Amino acid sequence: MISMSERFDVVVAGGGTAGAYASYLLAKAGFKVALLESKSGEQIGVKTCGDGLGLHHVERMAKYLTPNPRVFQNKIEGVELISPDEKTRLIIKGEGYVLDRFAWGKWLVEEAVRAGAALFEGHTATEPIVENGAVVGVKAVERRSGMAKEFRSRVVVDATGSAAVLRSKLAGWLISEPLHPEDVSHAYREIVYVDEALESPQYIKIYLNMTVAPGGYWWIFPRSATMLNVGLGIWGILKQNPRNYYEKYILPRFRVSKKYHIGGGFIPTRRPLKSLVGNGIVALGDAAAAVNPIHGGGIGQALLTAELSSRVIAKAFEKGDFSEKTLWEYNVLYMREWGHRQAQLDVLRLMLQTLDNDDLNFGLSRKILNEDEIYHLAAKGTNLSLMDKFKVMMQFLGRPALLKKLSISIQYAKEIGDLYLAYPESQSDLDKWHAEVVKKYNEFREKIGLGPLPLA
Numbered sequence: 060m061i062s063m064s065e066r067f068d069v070v071v072a073g074g075g076t077a078g079a080y081a082s083y084l085l086a087k088a089g090f091k092v093a094l095l096e097s098k099s100g101e102q103i104g105v106k107t108c109g110d111g112l113g114l115h116h117v118e119r120m121a122k123y124l125t126p127n128p129r130v131f132q133n134k135i136e137g138v139e140l141i142s143p144d145e146k147t148r149l150i151i152k153g154e155g156y157v158l159d160r161f162a163w164g165k166w167l168v169e170e171a172v173r174a175g176a177a178l179f180e181g182h183t184a185t186e187p188i189v190e191n192g193a194v195v196g197v198k199a200v201e202r203r204s205g206m207a208k209e210f211r212s213r214v215v216v217d218a219t220g221s222a223a224v225l226r227s228k229l230a231g232w233l234i235s236e237p238l239h240p241e242d243v244s245h246a247y248r249e250i251v252y253v254d255e256a257l258e259s260p261q262y263i264k265i266y267l268n269m270t271v272a273p274g275g276y277w278w279i280f281p282r283s284a285t286m287l288n289v290g291l292g293i294w295g296i297l298k299q300n301p302r303n304y305y306e307k308y309i310l311p312r313f314r315v316s317k318k319y320h321i322g323g324g325f326i327p328t329r330r331p332l333k334s335l336v337g338n339g340i341v342a343l344g345d346a347a348a349a350v351n352p353i354h355g356g357g358i359g360q361a362l363l364t365a366e367l368s369s370r371v372i373a374k375a376f377e378k379g380d381f382s383e384k385t386l387w388e389y390n391v392l393y394m395r396e397w398g399h400r401q402a403q404l405d406v407l408r409l410m411l412q413t414l415d416n417d418d419l420n421f422g423l424s425r426k427i428l429n430e431d432e433i434y435h436l437a438a439k440g441t442n443l444s445l446m447d448k449f450k451v452m453m454q455f456l457g458r459p460a461l462l463k464k465l466s467i468s469i470q471y472a473k474e475i476g477d478l479y480l481a482y483p484e485s486q487s488d489l490d491k492w493h494a495e496v497v498k499k500y501n502e503f504r505e506k507i508g509l510g511p512l513p514l515a
């Protein structure tokens with residue numbers, strides 16, 4: 060039974076990084092915003108995460124909202140990348156933070172409310188309300204009372220995280236593209252206090268090891284020398300429980316005195332969705348699969364998608380038109396800013412997932428890619444000059460099959476990234492464009508020994 064129906068300009072479902080920041084930006088721009096968050100009270104802002112965030116994301120955000128210093132727990136100078144045999148440690152410079160994630164989450168929701176958004180805590184969005192082919196609101200349940208409610212609006216924002224509760228219910232719409240198990244990572248992490256101080260806590264540590272974290276990696280992200288965020292991600296297609304791997308391989312390495320928080324989750328690690336918009340709806344953050352597919356970091360992309368979509372939503376209000384056609388600009392902005400790099404990194408992700416520990420030991424110890432090149436690849440995308448380097452290396456380094464695989468991947472990453480840069484300005488050209496993407500992916504996958512692209 061519906062006992063309440065309220066009208067807003069925008070209803071945002073999910074008060075994580077993406078939803079809270081979008082609510083802040085939209086409320087600050089003068090729109091009447093409802094922010095629906097399943098969690099309530101002290102649980103608001105709690106999120107299972109590695110808590111690492113690059114400085115460039117913080118700097119971009121600071122143009123609109125100055126971060127409260129209390130959200131930063133540890134200043135980071137770079138990444139220590141460690142080979143499976145732990146004999147090679149590459150230091151990749153790059154500034155960032157390990158966040159006090161719960162303080163971060165709470166602070167963002169507080170800012171949204173201060174800017175004027177109406178927070179409905181303990182409210183779970185259950186499905187979009189669709190009328191005449193457009194989303195016009197959200198059905199929700201107030202958890203405490205069990206009361207069903209309707210929130211009506213001109214635009215609905217799906218920021219419900221990797222479950223993508225709203226967009227996934229729009230069967231037959233472009234935006235409802237499901238995630239294939241190949242395109243997710245199953246992650247588990249604990250925040251623990253340890254007896255023995257960690258060396259160089261100003262570096263986050265990424266351990267590549269296909270036995271400990273098959274198709275992924277395990278990490279130590281220090282909040283301090285003795286308070287560590289330790290976890291791992293495993294390729295979804297392997298259907299393994301990451302907690303079992305954590306307990307078997309990782310936990311025994313530490314003398315844990317106390318556990319602060321434990322939890323798991325799944326992370327979309329894939330190329331961009333075909334479309335992040337529909338009539339009256341946009342998807343952000345993990346709900347839009349906007350994560351960096353190589354390392355699974357998505358806080359920065361949650362911020363970015365909130366920023367880009369709120370800009371396009373404001374334009375839609377100027378026009379008084381909330382159709383897919385008007386909201387399409389968000390797709391275009393996204394692909395030009397980040398989607399094409401996400402696609403490049405996804406190609407490299409697939410290649411990495413075909414490697415074994417011997418390949419990784421060899422590659423890291425011989426510095427097939429040096430620290431600067433790894434930084435460049437991760438931060439800026441592929442660099443075709445690397446192909447020439449691989450060709451030269453093939454002649455004297457051995458492992459020609461591995462080097463060939465790398466060289467093919469760099470080439471396809473560039474080509475597929477370029478295709479995403481040419482993402483169509485209008486929906487009518489999408490099918491043709493997408494057929495080209497699938498063709499390129501399938502060529503690449505065949506060359507590195509993977510089956511055709513699973514179109515879930």
Ligand SMILES: Cc1cc2nc3c(=O)[nH]c(=O)nc-3n(C[C@H](O)[C@H](O)[C@H](O)COP(=O)(O)OP(=O)(O)OC[C@H]3O[C@@H](n4cnc5c(N)ncnc54)[C@H](O)[C@@H]3O)c2cc1C
Nearest residue numbers: 073075076077097109110111184220324344345356357358
């Ligand atoms: C173990 C792990 C480690 C990670 N490590 C890192 C890292 O170190 N760095 C990094 O950048 N990223 C990391 N990520 C990814 C990162 O956490 C996400 O990309 C990011 O939090 C996405 O933000 P979001 O707002 O889209 O989603 P979320 O933070 O998941 O927020 C979604 C919100 O929606 C709410 N919600 C869900 N369903 C409903 C509903 N039906 N109705 C109302 N509310 C709802 C949830 O309670 C939640 O508050 C990690 C993820 C995991 C799982």
